[in-house]
Amino acid sequence: MQITDQTPSTPPLLEVEHVSMRFGGLVAINDLSFTATARRITAIIGPNGAGKTTLFNCLTGFYRPGVGRMTLHHPVRGPVRLERLEGFRVAREAGVARTFQNIRLFPRMSVLENLIVAQHHVLMRASVCTIAGLLGLSRYRRAEAHAVGKARHWLERVGLVAHADREAGTLPYGDQRRLEIARALCTDPLLLCLDEPAAGLDPRESQDLNRLLRSLRAEGVTILLIEHDMSVVMEISDKVVVLDHGQKIAVGPPAAIRTNPAVIRAYLGEEEDEPLPPEITGAIGEEGKAHG
Amino acid sequence: MSARLLKHGAPSPVLVTAIREAALTGLLVVVLAVPFLGLKIENAGNGLLLETRWPAAFIAVGLAMGGRVLLVLGREWWHRPAVFDRFPGTVFLSERPLWGLGMAGILLALFLPLLLPNRYAIDTATTLLIYVMLGWGLNIVVGLAGLLDLGYVAFYAVGAYSYALLSLYFDYSFWLCLPLAGLLAALFGILLGFPVLRLRGDYLAIVTLGFGEIIRVVLTNWNTLTHGSQGISGIPRPSFFGLPFGVAVEGGPVTFSAFFGIAHDPLHRVIFLYYLILVLALGTNAFTLRIRRLPIGRAWEALREDETACRALGLDPTTIKLSAFAIGAMFAGLAGSFFAARQGFVSPESFAFLESAIILAIVVLGGMGSQTGVVVAAFVLVVLPEWFRDFVEYRMFLFGAAMVAVMLWRPQGLLSHRAPTLRLSPGPAPPH
Numbered sequence: 001m002q003i004t005d006q007t008p009s010t011p012p013l014l015e016v017e018h019v020s021m022r023f024g025g026l027v028a029i030n031d032l033s034f035t036a037t038a039r040r041i042t043a044i045i046g047p048n049g050a051g052k053t054t055l056f057n058c059l060t061g062f063y064r065p066g067v068g069r070m071t072l073h074h075p076v077r078g079p080v081r082l083e084r085l086e087g088f089r090v091a092r093e094a095g096v097a098r099t100f101q102n103i104r105l106f107p108r109m110s111v112l113e114n115l116i117v118a119q120h121h122v123l124m125r126a127s128v129c130t131i132a133g134l135l136g137l138s139r140y141r142r143a144e145a146h147a148v149g150k151a152r153h154w155l156e157r158v159g160l161v162a163h164a165d166r167e168a169g170t171l172p173y174g175d176q177r178r179l180e181i182a183r184a185l186c187t188d189p190l191l192l193c194l195d196e197p198a199a200g201l202d203p204r205e206s207q208d209l210n211r212l213l214r215s216l217r218a219e220g221v222t223i224l225l226i227e228h229d230m231s232v233v234m235e236i237s238d239k240v241v242v243l244d245h246g247q248k249i250a251v252g253p254p255a256a257i258r259t260n261p262a263v264i265r266a267y268l269g270e271e272e273d274e275p276l277p278p279e280i281t282g283a284i285g286e287e288g289k290a291h292g
Numbered sequence: 293m294s295a296r297l298l299k300h301g302a303p304s305p306v307l308v309t310a311i312r313e314a315a316l317t318g319l320l321v322v323v324l325a326v327p328f329l330g331l332k333i334e335n336a337g338n339g340l341l342l343e344t345r346w347p348a349a350f351i352a353v354g355l356a357m358g359g360r361v362l363l364v365l366g367r368e369w370w371h372r373p374a375v376f377d378r379f380p381g382t383v384f385l386s387e388r389p390l391w392g393l394g395m396a397g398i399l400l401a402l403f404l405p406l407l408l409p410n411r412y413a414i415d416t417a418t419t420l421l422i423y424v425m426l427g428w429g430l431n432i433v434v435g436l437a438g439l440l441d442l443g444y445v446a447f448y449a450v451g452a453y454s455y456a457l458l459s460l461y462f463d464y465s466f467w468l469c470l471p472l473a474g475l476l477a478a479l480f481g482i483l484l485g486f487p488v489l490r491l492r493g494d495y496l497a498i499v500t501l502g503f504g505e506i507i508r509v510v511l512t513n514w515n516t517l518t519h520g521s522q523g524i525s526g527i528p529r530p531s532f533f534g535l536p537f538g539v540a541v542e543g544g545p546v547t548f549s550a551f552f553g554i555a556h557d558p559l560h561r562v563i564f565l566y567y568l569i570l571v572l573a574l575g576t577n578a579f580t581l582r583i584r585r586l587p588i589g590r591a592w593e594a595l596r597e598d599e600t601a602c603r604a605l606g607l608d609p610t611t612i613k614l615s616a617f618a619i620g621a622m623f624a625g626l627a628g629s630f631f632a633a634r635q636g637f638v639s640p641e642s643f644a645f646l647e648s649a650i651i652l653a654i655v656v657l658g659g660m661g662s663q664t665g666v667v668v669a670a671f672v673l674v675v676l677p678e679w680f681r682d683f684v685e686y687r688m689f690l691f692g693a694a695m696v697a698v699m700l701w702r703p704q705g706l707l708s709h710r711a712p713t714l715r716l717s718p719g720p721a722p723p724h
């Protein structure tokens with residue numbers, strides 16, 4: 001039933017092998033293996049509770065999977081085993097950044113400060129553990145100016161420069177989502193994990209997001225994308241991994257996933273869960289017709 | 293927008309609310325007032341006598357109900373939303389006006405000994421400044437890093453006993469002990485912080501409360517080292533950079549007054565101590581204002597805002613918390629050694645939980661993270677009770693009432709503002 005992964009022209013950046021994660025009796029991820037090709041967008045889709053967020057939590061060091069290996073092929077450091085890193089080291093040592101399904105900003109800090117905190121390590125080094133900073137040495141001031149420059153760059157990219165000095169928590173929902181992405185990008189990630197970034201966006205914002213993700217891909221960022229909106233998935237992803245009840249039920253290019261009977265069954269046949277929103281069923285059907 | 297007060301015609305919803313809330317309040321006060329005010333047990337020589345004081349209870353109920361009605365109506369009058377809906381949805385306020393206030397405060401503090409050259413005033417101001425410094429130190433831990441520390445006084449004790457013991461056993465001078473006390477307190481902060489900082493919120497508060505008590509109990513019971521509850525007396529007073537303040541004696545060391553060729557005045561020492569704590573406190577403030585704008589300070593605030601997001605960005609929560617804990621402790625240690633030097637006497641009694649509570653109250657009342665707020669709150673909590681010494685039995689009552697009032701009307705504290713630590717647009721730069 002499974003569609004085999006086409007051999008990628010570029011080597012995988014991330015290799016997930018036989019990963020399982022259980023919570024007590026509940027198997028949230030069951031023997032999951034897949035790869036994310038460097039400089040490509042890999043979408044992770046699946047019904048609610050399929051284990052997508054749990055997968056991100058494993059990758060970014062919040063959970064430690066009971067079994068399995070997660071290897072990130074770092075161009076400088078070589079292979080890095082994510083499950084062996086202490087949680088907070090994943091971002092810096094493996095270059096994996098993420099956003100959260102429920103946005104997690106620093107709400108009472110300004111937009112700009114949110115982006116500066118993301119560059120903590122660079123600035124900490126420049127401030128020589130605060131001492132050069134306390135003395136106000138030019139070395140630190142230069143580093144700070146550079147950090148502000150990077151923050152400004154990403155704010156321009158997501159269209160938030162005008163709001164740079166606002167309190168992050170007062171931004172409208174869509175802006176908060178984009179700010180969270182900009183913040184993750186300020187860590188210079190190799191792998192960017194986005195947990196439902198289009199949730200709650202209006203169609204125009206969603207289009208902007210697609211454009212941003214495509215340009216990031218062109219600049220060499222590898223993206224793992226959890227997404228519910230099938231039209232987004234079909235439009236921008238290079239590869240789709242479908243999860244259901246912690247199980248990988250399909251993997252392949254979007255065109256193949258759209259017509260995959262197991263996927264359609266997983267989405268349509270989940271009566272025990274909440275009913276599927278019409279835009280998803282609609283998108284699957286329409287896309288299927290349009291390309292079929 | 294909302295219904296105006298006391299319109300003619302049908303009873304306005306406000307009035308209905310007012311009456312309903314007043315009735316509820318009245319009921320509550322009846323329950324409380326009958327046993328506490330209405331009944332009184334009198335010792336009548338050969339037994340106990342139950343007296344009744346119904347008028348008192350009646351007045352209490354009436355006052356409470358009337359107050360509630362006024363509260364509800366007043367609230368409506370100002371078109372304010374209900375008390376509990378008004379949690380701060382703050383925007384950044386300009387720090388400018390506060391900055392002016394701060395400058396005025398500093399000027400006043402600098403010239404205080406000239407304006408009020410009496411011992412009592414300067415002593416009170418010195419006490420106030422000790423609490424301001426402690427408040428500023430704790431503000432780093434609670435206000436910036438968001439770690440609820442109920443045992444802050446432990447580090448104050450470490451600082452005080454550091455000086456007391458080092459001078460008692462090794463004859464170290466105050467000026468040597470001051471930095472040592474700061475270092476030792478910071479070290480204690482790290483030692484105590486290491487095991488507990490994995491805990492969050494309430495758990496952390498309870499464990500720090502325990503540590504605060506442990507330090508006090510150790511100081512009370514380690515008789516051979518600390519002289520137990522008797523305390524250590526005869527702690528040498530600080531000199532004016534080597535010149536003691538005493539009366540010049542034949543063949544003794546050159547005193548401050550002799551060196552400067554002025555008449556001996558016991559006020560000199562008091563004024564010197566005042567300026568010493570002023571410098572220490574302002575140093576604490578300057579340090580905090582500066583470090584807020586450095587990566588470590590921003591990391592503290594980020595940690596207070598969202599620890600999970602910090603981890604995802606590669607910040608190590610343990611180190612960041614430890615640094616806040618240690619630096620906060622260091623300032624308590626410095627204040628502690630000053631306290632020991634000023635009193636010339638330390639005993640464990642000075643470091644009871646109530647002190648931690650007062651310092652925390654200063655931070656919370658002032659507005660967490662607000663440096664000016666700490667000064668205002670310290671004034672309210674330390675100096676006002678001094679002025680109202682005649683009402684000393686009501687002190688705790690006023691204290692409690694003030695806290696309740698602040699939590700109702702300004703849950704964010706008296707002064708709560710947060711200016712961003714750097715800006716993209718060239719706006720008014722936050723002052724240093």
Ligand SMILES: Nc1ncnc2c1ncn2[C@@H]1O[C@H](COP(=O)(O)OP(=O)(O)O)[C@@H](O)[C@H]1O
Nearest residue numbers: 023026028046047048049050051052053054055
């Ligand atoms: N920390 C946790 N403890 C217990 N169960 C969890 C935890 N996190 C996730 N789960 C469970 O794992 C399953 C997968 O959840 P999740 O990964 O959030 O799904 P989704 O694909 O919608 O993101 C769900 O059944 C969820 O209840």
Ligand SMILES: [Mg+2]
Nearest residue numbers: 052053054101
């Ligand atoms: Mg999810």
